[in-house]
Structure formats: structure tokens, C-alpha cells
């Protein structure tokens with residue numbers, strides 16, 4: 140089994156609520172710069188800002204809008220309306236604006252979106268800011284993105300180094316999974332070998348069930364089963380982990396690294412050291428790099444973006460990938476049953 144990290148070389152595209160990227164498109168012509176919180180990592184992605192309310196033709200500055208009725212999903216179902224503070228019905232405009240915004244994302248090939256929570260348009264889990272009632276979540280555009288299976292990242296989580304680390308590593312795994320070839324049981328087993336640790340961390344019960352299902356996979360299983368595996372695993376990767384679980388994974392992965400390499404990493408602290416979210420995020424990134432340099436993928440962050448790797452690690456991984464391809468060619472006739480799933 141290939142133990143080198145999966146490397147994404149193309150800069151991942153991410154959609155973003157335009158007001159979170161400093162565009163002054165809010166109803167009061169204000170904005171937020173949420174990307175400042177992730178520092179230089181901002182350059183590791185290609186951003187696609189959209190504002191569904193602007194694309195609705197509501198203009199800046201405008202009356203704030205709210206959902207009159209259940210939520211944004213009900214707006215799509217025709218049982219709720221979108222109204223401006225002055226009482227004007229802007230439902231049709233908002234539907235057109237949300238569709239236009241999604242068209243932009245599709246044209247750019249975007250599969251992930253950083254959304255502004257608290258907005259009746261872009262909000263997913265909140266449509267209320269500062270106790271103003273604006274209907275229940277999700278918002279109109281948030282509902283469209285959620286139904287479309289986009290990888291949805293709340294902009295407010297960019298402020299926490301550990302939460303952002305968690306979103307980023309799951310995003311890279313999610314993007315890789317979208318396009319990876321799944322044409323045989325061997326492909327499915329290879330993918331599961333890489334993703335099972337992160338899946339166990341997010342939802343151990345689901346991961347065990349999935350592992351059992353794969354171990355008993357019928358020899359006749361075909362595209363339908365493989366695609367269901369892709370869909371369900373991708374869906375799990377959309378769910379956040381928790382700080383205690385992430386800390387547990389850091390320690391487990393570090394123990395694994397020490398066992399495999401016989402080396403320690405000076406900047407990774409002892410298990411009982413006091414950590415805050417910033418120091419933990421730093422240790423997680425050091426762990427990723429150290430593992431990549433040693434030629435191992437780290438189970439808790441199995442997919443990396445090449446822009447985040449030191450040159451030395453890239454070269455080493457390149458050599459390992461070439462060797463793995465050679466091995467694959469030599470083992471082309473091997474039985475997929477040889478692969479251990481659980």
C-alpha cells in the first residue's frame with residue numbers, strides 16, 4: 140500500500156461571500172476582511188467572491204432584507220417570501236441572484252464555499268445577527284449551497300487557528316475524493332486506507348460501519364456502490380471535528396511518526412503540555428511537514444497542497460510517487476483482496 144501523502148498541485152478554488160473578502164457589498168456598504176485571519180495561507184487558494192444580494196440587483200446601499208416565513212429552503216419551495224425592511228417583496232430577485240451566484244461558482248469549478256453566517260442570504264446555520272430576527276436558517280443562498288453538497292465553511296471559524304486547520308485538512312481530503320478514480324474495489328480500498336483515520340476521528344461509529352461494509356464488499360460491486368461510498372464519505376468530511384479529538388489525533392500521529400522514524404520533532408510538545416488553539420495548530424502543521432519529509436502521510440491530514448510543503452519534502456515525495464507508480468505497474472495483476480481495509 141502506498142504510504143506517501145496525496146499531494147494536490149493545483150491551487151484549490153473556494154467561493155466566498157464577497158463581504159467576507161473586504162468587498163463593501165453589505166446593505167450598509169461595509170465589509171469584513173476574514174481572510175486576514177489565515178495570514179499567508181490566503182495565497183494557497185484561488186478565491187471566487189460572490190454576493191447573491193448584489194447579483195439580485197438590490198444594489199449598495201440597500202434596505203436590509205429578511206425571510207418572511209420558515210427559512211431559505213421554504214423560499215425555494217414557494218412557501219416563504221423575501222422582503223426588504225420597507226416591506227417590498229424581493230423574492231423573485233433573490234432567487235435570480237442566488238442562481239446567478241451559483242452559476243458563477245460552477246463556471247469557476249468551485250466545490251467549497253466560505254459563507255457569512257447570520258445573513259438571510261448566505262447564512263447556513265444562522266440567519267440572525269445582533270438579535271435581529273431575519274427568518275430561520277438556512278438563508279436563501281445557503282440553502283442552495285447546502286442542497287448542492289458544497290463543502291461549507293463558516294467565515295467566523297477562520298478566526299480560530301485550530302478550527303481553520305480542521306476545515307483546511309478536511310477540505311483538501313474532500314476535494315481529492317471528488318475526482319479520485321473509483322473504478323474497482325481496489326480503488327475503493329486504497330481511498331479508504333487513506334481516509335479511514337480522519338473519518339474515525341470525525342465519527343468513529345460511522346467509520347467502523349463503513350469499514351465493515353467495505354470488508355464484506357461483494358466481488359460484483361460496481362459503479363453504484365463505489366459512488367455511494369464517495370458520496371457518503373464526502374458528506375462525512377463536511378462535518379467538523381472537535382478540539383479534544385484533534386489533540387488526540389495529533390498525539391496518536393506523533394506516536395506513529397516516532398515509531399516509524401525513530402526520531403522526535405523538537406517543536407512538538409509532550410502530551411501533558413498546556414496547549415492553546417494557536418500552539419496546537421502550529422504543532423499540527425509541523426507534524427504534517429515532518430511526516431511529508433519522512434515520506435509518510437499523516438492519517439489525520441492525508442491530503443496536502445504542494446504549496447504548503449518545503450522543497451526538500453516535495454522532491455522526496457516526487458521520488459516516492461515515482462517508485463510507487465513503478466510498484467503499481469509491477470503489481471498490476473495482484474488480487475484486490477490483498478488489501479487490508481479495517
Ligand code: SF4
Nearest residue numbers: 156157158190258261
Ligand atoms: S452576506 Fe452574502 S448577500 Fe450579504 S452582503 Fe455578504 S455576500 Fe452579500
